[in-house]
Amino acid sequence: MTAPPKVSDLLADPLLRDARTLAGHAGLERPVTDVTPYRGTLTAVVGHLVLCDARDTTPAYRLDALVRRAQEAGAAALCVTAAATARPPLSAVRLADRLRIPVLWAATDDPLRLALDLTLRVRAPEVVRARTVETLVRRLGTRTEGPDLLAAARGVLAADISLVTSDGSAILGDPVPWDGTLRPELAVPQRTARLLAHPVHDSPAGQRSGAAPVPAAWLVWPYQRADEDRADTVALGLAVLEPFVRSWLATARTRADHDSAARRRLLEEVVGSRATVSREVVERAVALGWRLEDWHVGLRIHCETAAADRPDTVGAQLGAALARHGVAAHAVAERDGGWALWTSSVRQPAPDEARLLLREVRRALAELPRRWRPVAGIGWPHQGPGGLADTLTEARNAARLAGVREFRPSVELTDELGVARLLATWQQSDITQAFAETALAPLRDADHAHLLTTLRVFLENGGSSTATARALGLHRNTVTARLRQVRDRLGVDLDDPGHRLALQMACRAVQPAPE
Structure with a gap:
């Protein structure tokens, strides 16, 4: 049997999320063994949270008397329910502080419902847990997309859940810095003093042959305070949510792989055809938002990712880092694990824009995990489908030379390579x-x-x-x-x-x- 929640635990619970502690802060660590509505008398209420209506506390002397009687009867705390927030008289506040009995003020339009929910929360947390899981399953069953799944779980569990990578970077929700006691390399549910984490296991198709099981992602709930019952409820909710998120990730990965393969084939056709691309290729490019007739600046980026780093996650982090620095680029994952990217514009970019792009790409790559050791090459602006092929070739050559550098991240601009451009051509012949x-x-x-x-x-x-x-x-x-x-x-x-x-x-x- 779990220990009874404390007054402070209930204040951290969604049921009393909007309640205010008006007095008696020194008694917030008192355990609450039951919930009792006030009916004019206070007997057998030792350790109880006493709920009373605002009418029981007016005029002012009635609240003073109620505070004193609750303390004498051994109550854990006094909670005043009212339709609107109000301020108790100063005398009652001082009395509660002196007696060290918490006085809570909860604005609610349905005090009976609040009393019932709090009673179940204290007396039968397993019932609350079962109801929460039932509601969560119903909500999740009608949703298929990741953001919708996370929003439903956040609403039902009343917890700021995030879906993050193994280093805490956000996939959905907010990024979560790991604390020193959590071990993300272990694919098991974990709980620390301020963090609840549940692994999202990879689908069999997504697992690397011979590799140890590595979570595809983590469902994480960072919290300031939660008693054991509340933490157990959220932990069970994360376990229920995990297969839905896993299914979404697998579907999204399949869809992304299909889209990536289609983009890669299309780019290969554009580069192979150069200026003589067919009408069908142009139409497919337009459907993807590629304006082949524009001016293009090519980028080639490669990261030394480990077996634990999923290509789709790496690509998402790379795209997000570039976007944060104003680099809006089309991206195609190549067969060798790198990325071919390019920016497009109607007018010819000015020379200083290429150097500005160089600076922003360096800043973006500096935000990626250091273990990836990213390198990048940037081509010179060229126009049209043939120009796209040329600038991507230049970017690849520049990336090759950037890879020779000992420092990371390393980014090279093809226009600044001088003799190195000639050498790059020779060494690739x-x-x-x-x-x-x-x-x-x-x-x-x-x-x-x-x-x-x-x-x-x-x-x-x-x-x-x-x-x-x-x-x-x-x-x-x-x-x-x-x-x-x-x-x-x-x-x-x-x-x-x-x-x-x-x-x-x-x-x-x-x-x-x-x-």
Whole structure:
């Protein structure tokens, strides 16, 4: 059997959400064992919340007497119900403060209903819980969309519930900072002193093969105060809500995957056709809000997400971060896990607008989780369907070069790359790719990956063994020994500038790009 609620617990309950504590704050921690309506006498009311009508407290001396009698009878608190909010006389307030008995003032048009609800809340919380669940199931059964489901649960449970990701970012509702005692990596319901969290389990189709179960999201209720019965009711409500939200997420994910695949195919057709897109392609693009004839600025963004990060959630957070900084872009998830994005405008963007976009993209990416290590490339403005293909290609090249940078987030604008643009073109050519695959083959297996890394860092640091050792955190002798192995396996002279340049281009060509 759970402990009886305290007066302060009832004040935190939705039933007395609008009630005010007018006096006797020192007694708010008194336990309430029952609820008794005042009928002219106060007997056997030890530990009870006494409900009285405003007429029982006027004139002023009657409230003074009622406060004194309630204290003498051992009542936990006195609650005055009235149709409108009023102020009790000062003498009664001072008396209640002195006697340390709480005096509550609850504005209600139906005092009998309030008395019945409070009685059930104190005497039979399990009945309240059952009724709440029944009402919640009925409300949820008529809703299919996430916002509607959350709104229904918030209304029935009278709790500010949010649907958040594993790092507390909001999917629906408000973001919720995790407290230090909650462990979001565990897919089990959890309760802390200020937080109630229930995992939304992933559907079998959405689970990664061989991966440990990871919640797709969390239903969370942050609260200031809640007694055990109230917390149990909300916890049960979250458990009831979870399968409905899971179904919505699965449906939304399927719909998003279908839409994403359709967008990706359409973009591939636009890029492949360039200026000769068919009428059907144009019509499909217009249906998606793509104005192919406009001026376009391409973006390419990639994040190093982990197995626990769902692509749809990552995309939603990325889009929200860009939107917060005024970047309204069309986005298409690509097959390699990155995103192709572009902004469109009727007029040709001014040169300073590209640099403004660069600054805003950097700010947006800085808001993403640091573990994602985002990189981005931005193309130059081009017009028409062929221009969209050109600017997206430029953005991809810029993103490749941004991925070479050691810091994150890294964002490059293609117009500012200079010689790097030429190098990007070279390293992506078929000839360079073929040379790289052949020349570096002896180092591309798992057992020699450390040698390939050492070679790449050595070449990027101008052929300096000292700088390479510093960058890799190794002793210079270790680097020297590794370079000797590289020479032996590749059969090249690393002191030859021509060989170093060719190998550097090859390393860049085979290096995992930000894709």
